[in-house]
Amino acid sequence: MPRPHLHAARVHAPAMITNSGDIHGSGNGREIVKLSAVAYSTSPSMEAAAGMNASSDGGRRPLRVFFLPFFARGHLLPLTDLACRMAAARPAKVEATMVVTPANGTLIATTVTRAMDEGHSVRLLRYPFPDVGLESGVECLGAAAQHDAWRVYRAVDLSQPIHKKLLLEHRPDAVVADVPFWWVTDIAAEIGVPRLTFHPVGIFAQLALNNLYAIRSDIIRDGVAAPSVVVPGMPGKEIAIPPSELPEFLLQDAVLSMEWDNIKAAQLAGFGVIVNTFADLEKPYCDEYRRVDARRAYFVGPVSLPIDSAVHRGGDGNVDCLEWLSTKPSRSVVYACFGSWACFSARQIRELALGLEASNKPFLWVVRSEDSDGLWVPEGWEQRVADRGMLVRGWAPQLAVLAHPSVGAFLTHCGWNSVLEAASAGLPVLTWPLVFEQFINERLVTEVAAFGSRLWDGGKRNVRVDDADTVPAEAIGQAVAGFMDGGERWDKMRSRAKELAGKARAAVSENGSSWRDLHRLIDDLTEARASRVPSYEDS
Structure with missing residues (x-):
């Protein structure tokens, strides 16, 4: 594949993000760059490694x-x-x-x-x-x-x-x-x-975004009135997505749509691409990706495996929830978490609270610190659910939670890390995507890898949270209860999730696909260094 021209690096107008997650230019602001004379430092204990x-x-x-x-x-x-x-x-x-x-x-x-x-x-x-x-x-x-x-x-x-x-x-x-x-x-x-x-972000979503960007002018021409957009050039089954569920940079001009060519050119001109995924989760998409989107591709995930001392990964979080989980029966708890940046309206959070209550199932629910002021909590709610529900405000040790034997399902926004971690833990998922590529990830989970199900199909979904219909408490309660109660369809999803968990562990184990790619990456970089003209750094 010919490599596109790579533009010289430059400082662009600052960017701003909307509720949907797309970037839009605003102002200049270059004057506020402050290069400190002590910009580069390491802690004393870590400087020892530099020796x-x-x-x-x-x-x-x-x-x-x-x-x-x-x-x-x-x-x-x-x-x-x-x-x-x-x-x-x-x-x-x-x-x-x-x-x-x-x-x-x-x-x-x-x-x-x-x-x-x-x-x-x-x-x-x-x-x-x-x-x-x-x-x-x-x-x-x-x-x-x-x-x-x-x-x-x-x-x-x-x-x-x-x-x-x-x-x-x-x-x-x-x-x-x-x-x-x-x-x-x-x-x-x-x-x-x-x-x-x-x-x-995973390979499936990357390929879909690349191929959708290639027909961006058609998507803009047809507008949001089109019933769905078929993603072109995808191997395997046909993937169709309503325009309202597509990232906004595909529907209108934004900094990301203007920077897309720079990003892709830099990727193709670079040495290669590293992706946090494993081949068995995204076949045959990995093969296609190697062919069209990178000079070298290394699939090295899940990088979070093996799970070892994951309680404080990402900062101090609520570890009391792990003790609480230990009081619940095996596979009885639904874990609900929508990432560190999800934005729900106060009304939607209230409906979610009532829906989890109505499910009559044990639940562990993580809410952002910004949403934890309590104004949305229905009167008496925390008292009513105290015996079977736990609310975590802020950061939770998600890897440790997903690995806990009491957790039986994951209600998720379909951020890639959450999708990958659910598959690695062998948990079936209920999907509730919110922004950007999460609606695309949902298709992988529900239609391709088949270890999850949509929470709700009863109204309008949209990457603009303010334009999406509110999911009612009744629908949430029924979906959670039905999912946790099992049945043939649920059993198939659980079986598929367990199968993926085994393949994830095999991928990162010695001679597994991700293990081999990681070692190939190190070998390739070592060879590249050896081929360089020696400098004072190498003396």
């Missing part, structure tokens, strides 16, 4: 790989898991460095410290979060209030000069950069090292 100058491989120092995550937990956590897995795969031969802002570094500090305690070379390298008017310590989407989310996207654009200064100064052997940081491909080329794109 490794040689390995048993001919006396050469370890392969130094930098990882640059986007400012969201859903990107930060799997990329940190990947860094730790690479360091663990080749002890003393791979040095992984998470390049993060201070508050985001705090969220992964426990994971990094644990990896170091096990003797793996994993470090933190901190750089300042751009000054975009957020409160001190607010540096990711999950921490920002909904009305301030656009500021996080502004920080993405304003990170370009910081990333360039940092990479030119430290000159790693390779850079794994998150999708939004497309300009890293040019910077890596300037210093003569490979850049890989990290995708926290």
Whole structure:
């Protein structure tokens, strides 16, 4: 495939995000970039790892790989898991460095410290979060209030000069950069090292978005009145999606639609792509992806497996819920969580509360801190459900929850991490997508991999939360009760989920498909370093 022209890196207008999750330009704001003289620092304990100058491989120092995550937990956590897995795969031969802002570094500090305690070379390298008017310590989407989310996207654009200064100064052997940081491909080329794109979204959704973007003009012409859009070029069964469930950048001009070509060009011009998935979950889509969308593709997930000490992954959360789960019968609890950035109306949250009550099933429900002020709680609700329901406000240890034997099903927004973690845990899911590619992920879960079912088909769904119909409590209660009560269809989904869990474990085990791709990635990067012209860094 010919490689598209890659535009020179530049600072764009800041971006703002709407409730639907799409990005729209606003203002300039370049003047607020502040490059601190102490921009780059590591903690004293982690600096010790930097002293490794040689390995048993001919006396050469370890392969130094930098990882640059986007400012969201859903990107930060799997990329940190990947860094730790690479360091663990080749002890003393791979040095992984998470390049993060201070508050985001705090969220992964426990994971990094644990990896170091096990003797793996994993470090933190901190750089300042751009000054975009957020409160001190607010540096990711999950921490920002909904009305301030656009500021996080502004920080993405304003990170370009910081990333360039940092990479030119430290000159790693390779850079794994998150999708939004497309300009890293040019910077890596300037210093003569490979850049890989990290995708926290699965292959099925990526292919669908790519193919839908190719017919974007037709989608815009037909508008939202069209009953559905058939995704072209997908292997396997036909996938059709109503326009109201498509990401808005496919329906109107937005920064993402204007940046799409830059993102794709940077991906194709780079060394390769790393995806948090496993081949058995997304066949034959993985084969198609290797053919059309990457020079090299590495499917290395689930990077969260094996689940070990996952309680504090992503920051301190409510661990009392694990003790509460232990008081419930096996497979009796429905776990309801909609990610760290989902936005429900107060009315919808109230209906969800009443629906979980009406299901008469044990439930563990996680709500965002921003939604936990209690104003939406129906009078007497918490008292009525106290014996069989638990409400977690803020952050919950999701991996540990999903692995708990008392959890029998997952009510989810279909964010990719949640989909992958449910499959890895062998849990059938009830789907309630909200924004961006989540409606596409839902098709994989319900129509292709077949380990889940839609919560509701009775009204209008929309990526704009304010334009979606409110799902009534009665429908929620009936769906949850019916799902948990079982039946032939439910048994098939549970059986399929257990099958996927076994395949996920096999994928990351020795000689599994993801294990092989991870080791192939390290071998390819080692070979790329060996082929470079020696520099003072290699002496």
